Amino acid sequence: MAADYIVKDISLAAFGRKELDIAETEMPGLMALRAEYGEEKPLKGARIVGSLHMTIQTACLIETLVALGADVRWASCNIFSTQDHAAAAIAAGDIPVFAIKGQSLEEHWDYLDKSFMFPEGPNMILDDGGDATLYVLLGARAEAGEDIIPVPQSEEEEVIKAQIKKRMEASPGWFTKTRDAIMGVSEETTTGVHRLYELQKNGQLPFPAINVNDSVTKSKFDNKYGCKESLVDGIRRATDTMMAGKVAVVCGYGDVGKGSAASLQGAGARVKVTEADPICALQAAMDGFEVVLLEEALDADIFITTTGNKDIIRIEHMREMKDMAIVGNIGHFDNEIQVASLKNHKWTNIKEQVDMIEMPSGNRMILLSEGRLLNLGNATGHPSFVMSASFTNQVLAQIELFQRGDQYKNEVYILPKHLDEKVAALHLDRVGAKLTKLTTEQASYIGVTPEGPFKPEHYRY
Numbered sequence: 112m113a114a115d116y117i118v119k120d121i122s123l124a125a126f127g128r129k130e131l132d133i134a135e136t137e138m139p140g141l142m143a144l145r146a147e148y149g150e151e152k153p154l155k156g157a158r159i160v161g162s163l164h165m166t167i168q169t170a171c172l173i174e175t176l177v178a179l180g181a182d183v184r185w186a187s188c189n190i191f192s193t194q195d196h197a198a199a200a201i202a203a204g205d206i207p208v209f210a211i212k213g214q215s216l217e218e219h220w221d222y223l224d225k226s227f228m229f230p231e232g233p234n235m236i237l238d239d240g241g242d243a244t245l246y247v248l249l250g251a252r253a254e255a256g257e258d259i260i261p262v263p264q265s266e267e268e269e270v271i272k273a274q275i276k277k278r279m280e281a282s283p284g285w286f287t288k289t290r291d292a293i294m295g296v297s298e299e300t301t302t303g304v305h306r307l308y309e310l311q312k313n314g315q316l317p318f319p320a321i322n323v324n325d326s327v328t329k330s331k332f333d334n335k336y337g338c339k340e341s342l343v344d345g346i347r348r349a350t351d352t353m354m355a356g357k358v359a360v361v362c363g364y365g366d367v368g369k370g371s372a373a374s375l376q377g378a379g380a381r382v383k384v385t386e387a388d389p390i391c392a393l394q395a396a397m398d399g400f401e402v403v404l405l406e407e408a409l410d411a412d413i414f415i416t417t418t419g420n421k422d423i424i425r426i427e428h429m430r431e432m433k434d435m436a437i438v439g440n441i442g443h444f445d446n447e448i449q450v451a452s453l454k455n456h457k458w459t460n461i462k463e464q465v466d467m468i469e470m471p472s473g474n475r476m477i478l479l480s481e482g483r484l485l486n487l488g489n490a491t492g493h494p495s496f497v498m499s500a501s502f503t504n505q506v507l508a509q510i511e512l513f514q515r516g517d518q519y520k521n522e523v524y525i526l527p528k529h530l531d532e533k534v535a536a537l538h539l540d541r542v543g544a545k546l547t548k549l550t551t552e553q554a555s556y557i558g559v560t561p562e563g564p565f566k567p568e569h570y571r572y
């Protein structure tokens with residue numbers, strides 16, 4: 112039988128395995144789940160389609176899902192984020208994976224399709240950004256003769272439509288059958304969660320969903336502390352530019368923006384922030400950042416978008432930037448920067464995921480990862496430790512949906528607080544943190560129990 116994987120170079124598997132061994136020492140949450148559930152195998156019978164950056168950390172997630180009994184097929188959710196040695200290690204372990212760093216958009220959607228091809232069909236989705244969910248839902252709509260446009264990332268519209276058409280021709284009725292077999296989806300990121308709530312609002316969510324992003328131990332850690340380490344890592348690997356003394360603009364001061372601004376500040380840059388939300392703008396100001404309009408800050412050296420919104424850095428902004436300004440995005444999709452509007456300009460490729468673009472004025476701009484998330488395109492994403500917290504939530508969400516999905520409505524849920532606290536607790540030892548035990552009297556005085564949960568639902572951290 113032909114190998115059931117597409118990776119760049121299977122001989123990278125040994126290197127991938129060595130890095131995986133190191134990652135395991137930094138992913139205590141995932142390792143604890145293996146110890147707790149490895150025998151019971153609560154995911155036995157789960158056939159999980161994974162669409163999430165195929166990195167070393169994700170490899171550790173995949174092997175945890177398998178250790179808990181699941182069958183897994185995997186694609187990356189971004190064309191630049193795969194670590195080829197991680198993909199090779201997973202393929203070498205006989206887990207089907209379809210991911211190459213630098214794959215084309217056509218390959219991206221074809222690989223996603225391949226990740227659905229369990230002989231008995233999939234019954235679970237683990238998504239990052241919502242592409243796997245989108246694929247099934249758009250396909251099912253197409254099979255019902257409904258219009259499937261517009262899709263959120265419009266520049267990919269034609270590619271997605273072509274892939275859906277190909278699958279419809281090869282296997283009539285496949286999308287509807289697959290949609291109906293899915294017991295639930297767990298979603299990793301802010302942008303994907305936004306899509307799920309939209310589906311719920313429009314009565315179009317066909318299965319229960321768990322919003323992993325809004326576990327406190329995900330968005331307040333991965334989005335923030337993760338970006339704090341990985342943003343500057345990406346800029347440095349791409350450009351080797353001196354960060355200290357430079358002026359950087361961070362567009363958006365949500366969780367990712369907070370981590371990104373801290374990352375640049377920690378590297379010595381003078382950071383300005385743009386925001387649309389007065390609460391986040393005030394937070395930025397009181398964290399010591401100048402809050403400006405982008406139009407007033409176009410003489411900066413580095414521009415980073417973190418909004419999850421579109422058209423943040425537009426062509427008229429890029430035209431005003433100084434020579435050799437660095438422009439990149441760390442939000443989920445590439446539409447934060449109007450990259451399409453640069454297509455007619457002169458592009459010089461410096462190296463993978465780094466391009467120099469000449470503007471009509473003669474000024475040049477360094478664009479990272481073609482506007483796709485640069486911490487994964489130009490570096491290796493977040494460190495293992497913080498991804499362990501995110502992925503521990505993912506595994507708990509998969510167990511919950513697979514075992515008790517029938518008790519949920521077709522709505523979006525967040526994991527209960529005691530599990531959020533459990534995820535955090537599993538990560539304390541590794542950083543030498545000791546937890547104070549409340550006395551019964553103290554617990555009752557603040558209205559909790561000594562075992563937790565320690566905060567009411569409305570608490571914001």
Ligand code: NAI
Nearest residue numbers: 300301302363365366367386387388418419420441442443
């Ligand atoms: P968030 O909602 O906490 O923050 C986004 C902020 O951008 C909000 O405060 C919003 O007011 C602001 N904003 C929106 N439009 C704006 C505009 N035109 N100008 C200035 N500010 C604007 O979302 P979060 O969690 O920070 O995520 C942001 C993006 O990053 C999402 O696409 C998410 O999926 C992605 N993400 C990327 C990660 C990575 O490793 N690269 C990790 C986690 C999330």
